[in-house]
Amino acid sequence: MKRDEMLNALFPAGWEPAALEQDYFEGRAAVGASTVTVIGTGARAEVGADLALRMAAAVLETVRKRPGEPILFLLDTQGQRLRRRDELLGLNGYMAHLAKCVEIARGGGHVILSVVYGEAVSGGYLTTGMMADACYAFGDAEIKVMNLPAMARITKIPLERLESLAERSPVFSPGVANYHRMGHLSEVWTEDHAGHLAAALDELRSMDAASRGIDRRLEAGAARGGRKLAAAVVERMRSDG
Amino acid sequence: MERLQYELDSRVATAVRKPVLVGVTASGNCEVLVEAGGLPARCAVDVHTSALGFGEIWQAVLRDFGERHAAGGLKVEIHDVGATPAVVSLRLDQALEAWEEGDA
Amino acid sequence: MRKSFFEASARERLLGLVDAGSFREFIPPEARVSSPHMAMLDQPVAFDDGLIAGAATLDGRAVLIAAQEGAFLGGAIGEVHGAKLVGLIERARVERPAAVLFLFDSGGVRLHEANAGLIAVSEIIRAVLAARAGGLRFIGLIGGAGGCFGGAGLIARCCDALVMSEEGRLAMSGPEVIETVRGVEEFDSRDRALVWRVTGGKHRYLLGEADALVVDDVAAFRAAAVGLLDTPVGLSLESVEREHALLAERWHRFGASDDAPEIWRALGVPADEDVAMMGAEEFVAMAARCTGRSA
Numbered sequence: 001m002k003r004d005e006m007l008n009a010l011f012p013a014g015w016e017p018a019a020l021e022q023d024y025f026e027g028r029a030a031v032g033a034s035t036v037t038v039i040g041t042g043a044r045a046e047v048g049a050d051l052a053l054r055m056a057a058a059v060l061e062t063v064r065k066r067p068g069e070p071i072l073f074l075l076d077t078q079g080q081r082l083r084r085r086d087e088l089l090g091l092n093g094y095m096a097h098l099a100k101c102v103e104i105a106r107g108g109g110h111v112i113l114s115v116v117y118g119e120a121v122s123g124g125y126l127t128t129g130m131m132a133d134a135c136y137a138f139g140d141a142e143i144k145v146m147n148l149p150a151m152a153r154i155t156k157i158p159l160e161r162l163e164s165l166a167e168r169s170p171v172f173s174p175g176v177a178n179y180h181r182m183g184h185l186s187e188v189w190t191e192d193h194a195g196h197l198a199a200a201l202d203e204l205r206s207m208d209a210a211s212r213g214i215d216r217r218l219e220a221g222a223a224r225g226g227r228k229l230a231a232a233v234v235e236r237m238r239s240d241g
Numbered sequence: 242m243e244r245l246q247y248e249l250d251s252r253v254a255t256a257v258r259k260p261v262l263v264g265v266t267a268s269g270n271c272e273v274l275v276e277a278g279g280l281p282a283r284c285a286v287d288v289h290t291s292a293l294g295f296g297e298i299w300q301a302v303l304r305d306f307g308e309r310h311a312a313g314g315l316k317v318e319i320h321d322v323g324a325t326p327a328v329v330s331l332r333l334d335q336a337l338e339a340w341e342e343g344d345a
Numbered sequence: 346m347r348k349s350f351f352e353a354s355a356r357e358r359l360l361g362l363v364d365a366g367s368f369r370e371f372i373p374p375e376a377r378v379s380s381p382h383m384a385m386l387d388q389p390v391a392f393d394d395g396l397i398a399g400a401a402t403l404d405g406r407a408v409l410i411a412a413q414e415g416a417f418l419g420g421a422i423g424e425v426h427g428a429k430l431v432g433l434i435e436r437a438r439v440e441r442p443a444a445v446l447f448l449f450d451s452g453g454v455r456l457h458e459a460n461a462g463l464i465a466v467s468e469i470i471r472a473v474l475a476a477r478a479g480g481l482r483f484i485g486l487i488g489g490a491g492g493c494f495g496g497a498g499l500i501a502r503c504c505d506a507l508v509m510s511e512e513g514r515l516a517m518s519g520p521e522v523i524e525t526v527r528g529v530e531e532f533d534s535r536d537r538a539l540v541w542r543v544t545g546g547k548h549r550y551l552l553g554e555a556d557a558l559v560v561d562d563v564a565a566f567r568a569a570a571v572g573l574l575d576t577p578v579g580l581s582l583e584s585v586e587r588e589h590a591l592l593a594e595r596w597h598r599f600g601a602s603d604d605a606p607e608i609w610r611a612l613g614v615p616a617d618e619d620v621a622m623m624g625a626e627e628f629v630a631m632a633a634r635c636t637g638r639s640a
Contacts, residue, residue: 049592049596049600050596050600053589053592053593053596056589056592057589057593060582060585060586060589063582064582080517080518082518082522082523082526082527082531083523083527083531084523084531084532084543084603084604085600085602085603086517087516087517087518087520087523087532087543087544088543088548088599088602088603088604088605088608089552089595089596089599089600089602090502090515090516090549090552090554090595091516091517091518092498092499092501092502092515092516092517093502093554093592094592095499095502095517096470096499096501096502096503097502097585097588097589097592099470099474099499099503100474100503100580100585100588101585101589103471103474103475103478103580104580104581104582104585107478107580108582122454122463122495122496123495123499123517123518125463126463126466126467126470126496126499127470127499130463130464130467130470130471131467131470131471143460143463144459144460145454145456145459145460145462145463146456146459150522150525150526151456151459153525154456154522155456155457157386157457161386165385165386169385170460171382171458171459171460171461172459172460173460174460178460179460179464182460182461182464183464184464184467213475215468215471215472215475217464217468218428218431218468221464227424227461227464228381229378229381229424229425229428230424230425230427230428230431230461230465231428233372233378233424233425233428233429233432234428234431234432234435235432236371236372236378236432237371237372237398237428237429237431237432237433237435237436238432238435238436238439240371240372241369241370241371241399241400242384242387242388242389260373260374260375262356262374262375262392262393265354265391265414265416265417266389266390266391266395266416266417267416267417270416272374272391272392274374274375274392276375289389289390290389291387291388291389318392320389320390320391320392321389322389
């Protein structure tokens with residue numbers, strides 16, 4: 001889904017943008033009976049140091065000025081910006097900083113949700129949406145590590161093999177249903193997006209902060225059968241030796 | 242991948258040790274895990290290799306290994322990514338030396 | 346007798362770093378907990394999935410430690426490798442060691458495990474930050490051939506402190522990837538000097554991203570790690586706001602730069618200092634003298 005259609009779907013009564021640019025938007029919106037901070041990327045945004053910094057600033061502003069206000073990430077990104085200049089300045093550090101800001105917000109009692117509405121790729125998603133208390137996606141969205149031709153080049157596995165695997169293997173397929181099955185996504189929304197968002201927020205708000213902050217994706221992946229080994233390995237690491 | 246399994250004649254290993262790992266699963270290299278609990282008098286070897294069709298060479302390298310070392314009663318498992326016979330022999334030697342020097 | 350950290354295997358680095366005889370491995374190789382995804386790709390596995398983890402002491406103090414084997418699939422993080430790291434961090438939250446040490450040597454998400462790897466990296470990031478918020482200390486060490494890229498580079502910059510050698514590289518995308526997508530003018534990945542200026546330990550040290558810069562020697566890494574066992578811990582709004590100000594200033598000052606020397610000069614390094622040729626100790630002393638950066 002494109003950004004404006006998505007914004008109408010989630011906020012049918014409108015929202016208050018503080019910034020609305022092609023690749024970045026932020027503001028506040030009503031979700032159910034609450035007001036949330038909205039931080040979003042659009043048009044398959046490239047996340048460079050400056051965009052990471054902007055998103056971090058938006059998180060910190062909410063922490064400083066609006067205690068307890070939930071933060072909602074809305075994402076459509078092609079991943080990290082691929083530029084020498086961003087690497088020179090330490091792009092990974094800017095992105096890690098954004099993750100730290102989200103963790104501070106979480107620790108300060110802010111509910112954090114994320115919704116992928118377009119595409120979410122690797123570095124553009126790892127320290128934003130994937131840091132949420134709970135992650136969601138629209139039914140037609142995609143989440144992926146890298147495009148298949150690039151993966152074929154780097155792994156030396158023939159592209160045809162990867163394409164065939166992407167159709168049937170949960171590990172390679174970018175469909176969001178996989179990410180649900182593997183435990184990462186809490187839900188996939190195909191209609192009544194605003195209703196689902198309000199229900200998700202209510203559910204998260206009803207939990208106490210400590211419980212909400214526990215990353216349950218490993219358990220979910222095991223329970224749903226998409227990631228069978230990881231949870232068992234974690235359990236064994238905790239008790240081995 | 243190809244899986245090759247062998248049972249080698251070898252003098253019986255007398256030491257009882259914790260498992261030993263040498264090498265790395267990397268191009269041109271192999272990792273070798275040696276443990277107790279194989280067949281009582283022979284050495285059981287399980288090779289997983291990405292280099293296809295070298296069964297006879299593995300046979301020769303492993304027979305030589307069985308003759309040089311006391312590996313009877315041990316299990317050896319190998320993950321190979323196209324290591325040369327010289328590198329494989331080296332890893333096997335390193336593994337058995339570590340076994341003999343190691344802790345129970 | 347120097348032992349090259351760069352040349353050593355992950356096991357050798359780990360054993361050389363900790364107190365002799367103190368290492369106890371969790372899920373050892375004989376447990377054969379390997380990747381369940383390699384068979385489908387007709388690829389070999391490693392007994393320990395390329396991640397060695399366990400408990401040890403460092404200078405007599407309890408630590409939990411993990412080392413990535415960069416030679417196995419580029420040290421990249423798959424389902425098992427990732428779960429071993431998450432499990433180690435969860436164990437740390439219970440056992441409260443003096444530090445959790447990560448010996449990074451990784452390209453990031455293991456492409457052979459794609460989705461599972463991406464989710465695993467995000468779980469590690471969340472686990473590190475939650476543990477840090479609870480007062481646990483994370484020290485990263487970077488000095489292997491694979492460098493520390495992608496998701497591994499994100500995890501590294503979530504640590505409390507980093508030790509790098511000159512040979513170590515830390516960045517988001519590898520120069521080859523940037524060159525493939527954006528062309529050789531954007532980043533000539535075969536220009537080794539450029540790669541080290543942009544992503545290497547000395548540059549990261551001057552920028553303040555690495556806390557220690559050491560020679561390529563296991564003993565030097567050990568000494569630096571010991572020296573960091575009492576760095577301040579915790580993740581507070583104040584510390585994050587300080588980092589924010591620093592990163593914003595860096596962007597404003599240097600956002601128009603595309604190579605390191607102009608940044609180094611602006612930081613106080615004289616133009617005629619041959620940064621590339623200096624040994625680690627000489628370099629650290631120069632940085633202290635010229636940039637006011639404490640050694």
